[in-house]
Amino acid sequence: MVIYDLICDSSHTFEGWFKDASDFESQQSSSMILCPFCDSELVTKKLAAPKLSRKSNSVPQQQQVATGDRTAEAFAQLQDMLGRVHTFIEKNFEDVGNRFAEEALSIHRGEREDENIRGTASVEELKQLAEEGVTSMTLPPKPINKKKLN
Ligand SMILES: [Zn+2]
Known part of the structure; x- marks a missing residue:
């Protein structure tokens, strides 16, 4: 049995x-x-509306976001901290781009030199890494500097 929305x-x-x-088609064609x-x-x-095909347990990706009065101390501090987190990572972690999952795994398996790496990975890849016992951290996005945008 199928149910159609008809118009x-x-x-x-x-x-x-x-x-x-x-x-449905035969009934439609014979009016x-x-x-x-x-x-x-x-x-x-x-x-x-086209239904997005989603994997059973995946949820639409959402970012955690915070905002506040730009002049308020807490928000300014947060922006400053995030900025410093990114500076720290850029200085101390090698950027492997989208090869992150691959590289993290080979480090974990001792197939390559152990070092700090950063890059991009999908939620799916991170799940696989976690299953292999690789711990990784999702980083907050770099704060957008409004002055630089304009
Ligand atoms: Zn009608």
């Missing part, structure tokens, strides 16, 4: 129940589907 030529929307997709509101035979499937 007639006068924009009435209603649900139609069919045995399967071909049942057997009537709009319950105006008896129109010109009924089509309402286009549903």
